Amino acid sequence: MPFTVLCQATSGCRDTSEPAAVRLLLVAVALGFLALFLFLPLGALFAQAFAKGWDAYLAALGDDETLYALRLTGLIAACCVPANLAFGIAASWAIAKFTFPGRSLLVTLIDLPFSVSPVVSGLIYVLVFGLQGWLGPFLQAHDLKIIFAVPGMVLATVFVTFPFVARELIPLMESQGNDEEEAALTLGAGGLQTYLRVTFPRIKWGIIYGVILCNARAMGEFGAVSVVSGHIRGATNTVPLQVEILYNEYNYTAAFAVASVLALLALVTLAVKSMAQWKIHQLK
Amino acid sequence: MSIAIEKVWKSFGGVPAVKGVSLPVPSGELVALLGPSGSGKTTLLRVIAGLERPDSGRVFFDGEEATFRAVRERKVGFVFQHYALFRHLTVFDNIAFGLAVKPRKVRPGKREIAEKVNALLKLIQLEQMADRYPAQLSGGQRQRVALARALAVEPRVLLLDEPFGALDARVRQELRRWLRRLHDDLKITSVFVTHDQEEALEVADRIVVMNEGEIEQEGTPLEVYDHPATPFVFDFLGKVNLFRGRASHGRFPAGEPPVPGLLPSLKLPKLCPASFRDVDIEHQPVDDRAVPAKVSFLLPVGPLVRVELVFDGFDSSLELDLPRDTADRLALRVGDVVFALPKQVESVTGDYQI
Numbered sequence: 001m002p003f004t005v006l007c008q009a010t011s012g013c014r015d016t017s018e019p020a021a022v023r024l025l026l027v028a029v030a031l032g033f034l035a036l037f038l039f040l041p042l043g044a045l046f047a048q049a050f051a052k053g054w055d056a057y058l059a060a061l062g063d064d065e066t067l068y069a070l071r072l073t074g075l076i077a078a079c080c081v082p083a084n085l086a087f088g089i090a091a092s093w094a095i096a097k098f099t100f101p102g103r104s105l106l107v108t109l110i111d112l113p114f115s116v117s118p119v120v121s122g123l124i125y126v127l128v129f130g131l132q133g134w135l136g137p138f139l140q141a142h143d144l145k146i147i148f149a150v151p152g153m154v155l156a157t158v159f160v161t162f163p164f165v166a167r168e169l170i171p172l173m174e175s176q177g178n179d180e181e182e183a184a185l186t187l188g189a190g191g192l193q194t195y196l197r198v199t200f201p202r203i204k205w206g207i208i209y210g211v212i213l214c215n216a217r218a219m220g221e222f223g224a225v226s227v228v229s230g231h232i233r234g235a236t237n238t239v240p241l242q243v244e245i246l247y248n249e250y251n252y253t254a255a256f257a258v259a260s261v262l263a264l265l266a267l268v269t270l271a272v273k274s275m276a277q278w279k280i281h282q283l284k
Numbered sequence: 285m286s287i288a289i290e291k292v293w294k295s296f297g298g299v300p301a302v303k304g305v306s307l308p309v310p311s312g313e314l315v316a317l318l319g320p321s322g323s324g325k326t327t328l329l330r331v332i333a334g335l336e337r338p339d340s341g342r343v344f345f346d347g348e349e350a351t352f353r354a355v356r357e358r359k360v361g362f363v364f365q366h367y368a369l370f371r372h373l374t375v376f377d378n379i380a381f382g383l384a385v386k387p388r389k390v391r392p393g394k395r396e397i398a399e400k401v402n403a404l405l406k407l408i409q410l411e412q413m414a415d416r417y418p419a420q421l422s423g424g425q426r427q428r429v430a431l432a433r434a435l436a437v438e439p440r441v442l443l444l445d446e447p448f449g450a451l452d453a454r455v456r457q458e459l460r461r462w463l464r465r466l467h468d469d470l471k472i473t474s475v476f477v478t479h480d481q482e483e484a485l486e487v488a489d490r491i492v493v494m495n496e497g498e499i500e501q502e503g504t505p506l507e508v509y510d511h512p513a514t515p516f517v518f519d520f521l522g523k524v525n526l527f528r529g530r531a532s533h534g535r536f537p538a539g540e541p542p543v544p545g546l547l548p549s550l551k552l553p554k555l556c557p558a559s560f561r562d563v564d565i566e567h568q569p570v571d572d573r574a575v576p577a578k579v580s581f582l583l584p585v586g587p588l589v590r591v592e593l594v595f596d597g598f599d600s601s602l603e604l605d606l607p608r609d610t611a612d613r614l615a616l617r618v619g620d621v622v623f624a625l626p627k628q629v630e631s632v633t634g635d636y637q638i
Contacts, residue, residue: 179368182335185355186362187382187437197385201372 045263048256060254061261068234069242070261072150076225076238077218079154080161084214085207088165095166096173097181110166113159121159122227125152148230153238156224161217165210172206172280209276216269220262285346285440285473286311287332292341294327301327303497304341311346312471314464316478316488320520324497325477326365326445332475333443334358345440361434363444367426369418375429376414379404382437404432407466424455431463435470444476448483460487481521485509493517564625565591565606565614577602579620584608591616593624 017023050057060066094100095107113121127133129146139146146152180202184194222240229236237245239262246255287309294302302324309315317325330336332343334355342351350358370378377384379401383392392400405411408428418426427447434442447463448456464487467474478484484491485505493500493508493516501513512518569576581592589611593602602624606614616622 179364179366180370182355183362183364183368183370183433184381184385186333186335186360187385187433188356188359189381189385190356193385197381198370 042263045256046260048252049260051256052253056253057257057260060251060257063254065234065237066242066246066254066258069237069239069258072153072237073219073239075150076154076157077215080157080218081211081215083158084162084165085211087162088169088210088214089207091166092169092173095170097178107170110163110170113161113163118160118221118223119227122156122224125156125159125224125228129155147228148232148236150236152228153225153236156228157218157221160221160224161214164214164217165207168210168213169203169206172203176202205276205279209273209280212269212272212276216265219265287441287473287475288344288347289328289332290342290344292328292331292338292343294324294331294336294338296327300497302331302338305494305497305499306341307492307499307502309473309475311473313489314467314474314476314487315490315492316476316484317492317494318478318481318484318520319494319500320479322496323494325494328494329443329445329475329477332441333360333362335362359437359440361437361439361442363427363430363434363442363447365446365449367418367430369426369430369433371418374415374417375405375410375421376401378418378429379433379436381433400436404436407435408432422455423451424459427451427459431466440473442472442474444474446477446479448480449478456483463487485521493520495520565593565604565610565616565622566625567614567620567622569623575624577622577624579616579618579622582611582616582618584611589616593622595624 018026091106091110095103126147129135129139129152131140131147133147146155180198181194184198189197219238220240221238222244225238226241226244229238229241231237231241231245233245239258243255243259243262246258289305289307289309291304291306292302293300293304305324305328307328317328319325327336331338334350334353338351342349344350345353345358370381373381380397383397383400386392401414402411405414408431410425410428410432413421413425413429418429421429431444431447444463448459451459460483463476476487488505490503491505491508492502495516501508501517503511508517509521512521575595577593577595579591580594581590583590585605587608588605589608590603590605591611593604595602614622
């Protein structure tokens, strides 16, 4: 009776639980899948990046064009995240705490970037701001460059990343309800005091979670940015675009070295995310 | 401070919740808004607090119109049904909240705030819990913290929404009496919402019975209990045994054949449904009004015994609770024939069906 022995050894075992073999199989399948599709590629990525040693890795990252791409990616994220943070807080507040005409439309529209292919959202901006686009002649007459320049890349990234903060906050704020805010009002707090002392502390970790996801996507966005950037080296190349260029030039070590920066970002994002989730759970 | 409500209407999405309610609340009284869920009592309470703005009608505080006054200017203490304590703040900071958000000019100093909070903690007997978070407290403790938090700003009116609704029976009893004593000490005008008639009868100075957005009756607990003005109040305020008979010329039920001896002396208006409560049971007919009945069901419930009686000539049965010792004395058994003597008979006017 080996199964019975195993069953007694595990503390969480109850009579209602699946047989040990089934549980073992389920865990094995889940872990195996994870190893095959997640850990293996991640390992391969770092292995490739360090294939020619630590020096080659640093040299690849120290390349002028790569450094420029890192700075540009940082700049775009620095523009997008605050914009979407402001939008996300405003939208989630409006949706969670009030009813107004167009509320359900707003909820639907927030999800739009999730359902539209990033390439399409990039093309939309080309259609609007490009030379042949609606605003093209006007922009050219005033010497304003949006497409194939940083402003266009910021716009495309804002579009792709705007659901993240709002999507995180709406369910959180809806689940918390209005009671505490109303309590604060009856106790004499003003609108701003209520927000700072009651609402914000409760959604703080939701905001952090949303921001970190938004930031990760803003730095990693490829499709939409690729369409509007024009791939001008040292001018409109972000980190993901730089990875592609290096890879196409058969410069694998450099490509994977740069890619490893994005992978590290993903790991940090995961860590912050799980901490935020734990904190949110505590506040619920 | 006295409150007056004048012809207040409030609807949500086209559905009226409060329909033209007028109600005076004299200064220093403890008033219960009693009614089933959906009767508009909570909405009325929120209108008084300023958390809802009435569609029409006016609210007066001490004779001054306050209909459009902002919540924070009304100086009401509001205790929410689910406490609404600030989860991220300690008990101490919860109670201190109302003082800490005062404008700088009138805000008391840190020491004064601490003194006040400690005095309130003593009042609610939770001095040891000052540094705990709401999640670490029991339901009854949270309710007391919510009350202390509301009292900290020295409100002129205290409004409580189902204050004991979410608590277990024993804690509810205890808190009820505590609230009554607290009100006797502080004499602050208070309105509380409840669906529990026992709670209203025990705690309140006055009871306002509400149903479907309107006031059915208003009065002291004794008035409301002894002289229910409408069938609804009668039904809501206690165990009712309503008979589908009609009284005619002082006899109940009307028509043939009348139950012998039943309520001949009763002065009932012509043709109205009637019901009675507080029925005595004896084995012998001690009074000429006593009615023979058969025991059809017996069930001991704690200190009481639930007895169901059926009468010849009636299609509905009579259910009543006897004290255990009375039941023991009578040694009732299912199938016994006994004599029932209604001590109180109500005629209920209006078209009432059950």
